[in-house]
Amino acid sequence: xxxxxxxxxxxxxxxxxxxxxxxxxxxxxxxxxxxxxxxxxxxxxxxxxxxxxxxxxxxxxxxxxxxxxxxxxxxxxxxxxxxxxxxxxxxxxxxxxxxxxxxxxxxxxxxxxxxxxxxxxxxxxxxxxxxxxxxxxxxxxxxxxxxxxxxxxxxxxxxxxxxxxxxxxxxxxxxxxxxxxxxxxxxxxxxxxxxxxxxxxx
Amino acid sequence: xxxxxxxxxxxxxxxxxxxxxxxxxxxxxxxxxxxxxxxxxxxxxxxxxxxxxxxxxxxxxxxxxxxxxxxxxxxxxxxxxxxxxxxxxxxxxxxxxxxxxxxxxxxxxxxxxxxxxxxxxxxxxxxxxxxxxxxxxxxxxxxxxxxxxxxxxxxxxxxxxxxxxxxxxxxxxxxxxxxxxxxxxxxxxxxxxxxxxxxxxx
Numbered sequence: 116x117x118x119x120x121x122x123x124x125x126x127x128x129x130x131x132x133x134x135x136x137x138x139x140x141x142x143x144x145x146x147x148x149x150x151x152x153x154x155x156x157x158x159x160x161x162x163x164x165x166x167x168x169x170x171x172x173x174x175x176x177x178x179x180x181x182x183x184x185x186x187x188x189x190x191x192x193x194x195x196x197x198x199x200x201x202x203x204x205x206x207x208x209x210x211x212x213x214x215x216x217x218x219x220x221x222x223x224x225x226x227x228x229x230x231x232x233x234x235x236x237x238x239x240x241x242x243x244x245x246x247x248x249x250x251x252x253x254x255x256x257x258x259x260x261x262x263x264x265x266x267x268x269x270x271x272x273x274x275x276x277x278x279x280x281x282x283x284x285x286x287x288x289x290x291x292x293x294x295x296x297x298x299x300x301x302x303x304x305x306x307x308x309x310x311x312x313x314x315x316x317x
Numbered sequence: 318x319x320x321x322x323x324x325x326x327x328x329x330x331x332x333x334x335x336x337x338x339x340x341x342x343x344x345x346x347x348x349x350x351x352x353x354x355x356x357x358x359x360x361x362x363x364x365x366x367x368x369x370x371x372x373x374x375x376x377x378x379x380x381x382x383x384x385x386x387x388x389x390x391x392x393x394x395x396x397x398x399x400x401x402x403x404x405x406x407x408x409x410x411x412x413x414x415x416x417x418x419x420x421x422x423x424x425x426x427x428x429x430x431x432x433x434x435x436x437x438x439x440x441x442x443x444x445x446x447x448x449x450x451x452x453x454x455x456x457x458x459x460x461x462x463x464x465x466x467x468x469x470x471x472x473x474x475x476x477x478x479x480x481x482x483x484x485x486x487x488x489x490x491x492x493x494x495x496x497x498x499x500x501x502x503x504x505x506x507x508x509x510x511x512x513x514x515x516x517x518x519x
Contacts, residue, residue: 123413124387126375130368136361137350148339150410152369153376153385159338160373164366166332167354171362173328174355183355185326208352211325 127153179249181225181242183207195222199256203246203275205229205263213261221259224249229262229271238274246275250284257285264291329355381451383427383444385409397424401458405448405477407431407465415463423461426451431464431473440476448477452486459487466493 123131127149134145152160176182177189180201184190191210200221204210210223226241250258260275262268276286291309293302302310325333329351336347354362378384379391382403386392393412402423406412412425428443452460462477464470478488493511495504504512 124376124385126368126371126387127385130372133361133365133368137353139346139349144341146410147341149372150408151339153372159335160369163335164369166328166335167362167366169328170332170351170355174326183326183329185328206352208348 123149176225180223181227181245182210182223192222195220198222199254200259201246201249201253201255201257202259202261204261205268205271209261219259221257226262226271229267230274231267241271243275243278247278247282250279250282255284257287259287259289261289264289325351378427382425383429383447384412384425394424397422400424401456402461403448403451403455403457403459404461404463406463407470407473411463421461423459428464428473431469432476433469433472443473445477445480449480449484452481452484457486459489461489461491463491466491 122128123146130149130152131142131145134140134148135142137145140148152163173185174183175185175187177184177192178187179192179196180189182189182191184192188196191214198221200219201224202213202219202221203224203226204213205226205228207225210225213219213223224242224246226243228236228241230236230238230241246258249255258275258279260272262271272288276288279286290313291306292313293299293306293310299307324330325348332351332354333344333347336342336350337344339347342350354365375387376385377387377389379386379394380389381394381398382391384391384393386394390398393416400423402421403426404415404421404423405426405428406415407428407430409427412427415421415425426444426448428445430438430443432438432440432443448460451457460477460481462474464473474490478490481488492515493508494515495501495508495512501509
């Protein structure tokens, strides 16, 4: 009998369930978020709802590189349109990560995913066709493939390289080696192997 | 020059800022949530927006105990209205925690806070007056004060006890002692002291 009342209200449970679908959020955390929403002042909730709606309405994909954009072209394509080097990344977060490194000033091409047979994602499920067209039309001199150094990222990089080979464009890949501050003892064999193979003179 | 484009779109930043105001959410986590919202399907976002609105519209406070309720009275007050023991808790989450223990079947009284001079919260800022009236009108035989065993919780408990003394009602407090699975060696002195003072024959 006691159990009949041992629960949150249905509408609270519904909100908790939505919060658990955000990345890395478990039930207890979702419950805390839901209670925050219930107890927050009206301004916060209205602002939050508007922010969600606004993001859904305003964020489009750049017609050239498929990065997030509020207008037809993203900021980067607008400012660096004429560059002849294209950096290929998995998603828009990677664009921001690379921009923060302050080491690249070409344009990007966002795949919105990688080839992953386990997730039933093939070459046609990512934004790849438009890359081939861009390389042809923009007279690109180099394509730097900056997918993650994991199984899917490597497979995708190799696939793109084979696609681009006929066009004669130079295709490069991010270097693999030791990260800053790594302890040699704990580096994995593959990374250490790459670091040795790609050793440089100082 | 590079820095001019190194950022998320304004509308994405606005959403990230709202997410950082949820409890325990830092910038990186908020960014992941925002990207999930951008990339999620329409059903998820619409459902999420409706769940937030629904919670804000439907969740009221029970007119008797101030627990969350969708109607005038919460489920617990409806089902156990006649009980003569009232458990006083800090917030609605504590009601659920106590209900889960399956050890209490009286009604509750939710304070929505505790007395905390540091946060400028005095006795008039919590739901206390209605407790005195309830105890008088309902012919309550016992008030169990279940605030947290910390400084504010103890101070609030003592204050409530002093308020209720003139009415002659029995006032009790949750027992303090060792938690299940605690290692004696690591128990704090206060808890261990309470456990010794309140030892029981077996």
